[in-house]
Amino acid sequence: MTINNHINHIAIIGAGPAGLSMARVLKKMGTPFTIYEKHHNTGGIWDMNNEGSPMYEAAHFISSKTLSGFPDFPMPAHYPDYPTRVQILAYIRAFAQHYDLERHIKFNTKVTQIEKTEQGWEVQTEYGGRQIHKAAICANGPLWQANIPAYQGHFSGTIRHASTFKKSTELLDKRVLVVGGGNSGIDIACETASYANEAYLSLRRGYYFIPKHIFGVPADVFAHGGPKLPTKLNQWILKKMLRVAVGDQTKFGLPKPDHELLESHPIMNSQILHHTSHGNLSVKPDINYFNGNQVHFNDGSVIEVDEVIFATGYDYAIPYAKKHFDWKDNRPKLYMNLFSPKHDNLFAIGFMETNSAAYEMFTEMAKLIGDFLNADPETARKFRQKAETEVLDLSGGLKFVASARHTGYVDSDTYRAFLKKLQKQMGWKPYKKGDYLTP
Incomplete structure (x- = not known):
């Protein structure tokens, strides 16, 4: 050759x-x-x-x-x-x-x-x-x-990765659990809240959810326009501002973050609080195991769903x-x-x-x-x-x-x-x- x-x-x-x-x-x-x-x-x-x-x-x-x-x-x-x-x-x-x-x-x-x-x-x-x-x-x-984690037990419904999700109408007439707290996972969970019969979101840990607009301008433009401050001071100021803009996210069923602001990839989403506060989306902890169409979580709670979408990176x-x-x-x-x-x-x-x-x-x-x-x-x-x-x-x-x-x-x-x-x-x-x- x-x-x-x-x-x-x-x-x-x-x-x-x-x-x-x-x-x-x-x-x-x-x-x-x-x-x-x-x-x-x-x-x-x-x-x-x-x-x-x-x-x-x-x-x-x-x-x-x-x-x-x-x-x-x-x-x-x-x-x-x-x-x-x-x-x-x-x-x-x-x-x-x-x-x-x-x-x-x-x-x-x-x-x-x-x-x-x-x-x-x-x-x-x-x-x-x-x-x-x-x-x-x-x-x-x-x-x-795609990264798909393994859990104990067998799930009798459909399991797939978020990379296979293409149209929101795929969610119609289903009970759907989305797993993962990245930007795609949160976006798909919000789509699920709008289209599925029942919508659930499983989060391994709490995250800071940053609205896409702050004072009417895109959040990154707002942050970019500010002075360059020491890391700790910048974290403190942004955290206070987020508290004013969003409030206590645990009131919406979202877990408290186990890290400081900016110490994980930013989650940019303005819809998650709407759907959780209106009951369209229920937030669950990490999965413990599957049993048929049941999903058992680490807090002992159990739900029945038709489909699990892993938005796990x-x-x-x-x-x-x-x-x-x-x-x-x-x-x-x-x-x-x-x-x-x-x-x-x-x-x-x-x-x-x-x-x-x-x-x-x-x-x-x-x-x-x-x-x-x-x-x-x-x-x-x-x-x-x-x-x-x-x-x-x-x-x-x-x-x-x-x-x-x-x-x-x-x-x-x-x-x-x-x-x-x-x-x-x-x-x-x-x-x-x-x-x-x-x-």
Whole structure:
């Protein structure tokens, strides 16, 4: 079999937001690249028709259009504060077209394996294609491999993961239990409260539920506009404000959080209090065991339901390169959440959780990768030494909840501060507003 040599090209695997952000940076730098995309178009998970996409019809962005767009390519002014999945998909595709990225993409080309060679990385595709690239950047996204927990007993109804949920009408004439307190779980629970005969939500712990608007503006815009305060003071002030805006959430049947505000991924939802206070949605603790169509909970209570939807998150997966990374809690271990400490010129972008909108950070992170790829040998050597030996604490003093989801979680302000410090050490310029105004 002929192996094509694209040694001067960087391989980007995935044409979702992270991969496209990476492509725009490399294009600006004049660095050749090829994008491999297993689906027929750009957009990643936001195309609900892509097999395995966790998207559902009623999905919206959880951060606002004001702060969530790609740098220098804002979302359209006519978009609502929290755009729909259809609008986000259109926006991502408009981004790819505006920067002329589609001509660099091999669509319908699934990468099955990458292997280290003397020249770089050999990328193997589903139908036998092989190409050697200088570097490989994994950008296939973290939300494709569903995590379904195991419980004792047998449930006689339907059990499925939230990734299979597509239409709210699927819930009609059913008694439904949603399990999980992430943003998708809470959103689906609210849809269940509107459509199902009976709606229940099982939460392992209490969470802080942040309304999408504070004083009439999107919550993230409100928080972003305030002064930068010490972590403890910021937590205290925001907690007091949330208490004023929401009140005592335990009165609505929602458990008291077992952690401080900002120490878990923010849950942005304005409907949960409406549905719990109106009796449309009943909140239950963690499941103990199943018995037929009965669900027994840790507090001794029992309900009968027809369906259980596990909104219990995802295991990060890079199936074509799993052996090339070290893993913890199904998360790849990465320096700056980007660089493989094990292998030169192997990267992963988008495999992270943070308390900020992701698309802007993707550009800043992509630039760090691009600067490394274009660095002189001595600077690249110094950086690799850091990537292989330096252990970073990017928590910003926050004690994140001890869960797999928060493994590798970073505070965005802390990450950006260290990024600027790192760029200064290496002699690389940070991203500044306006760098990508022109294609």
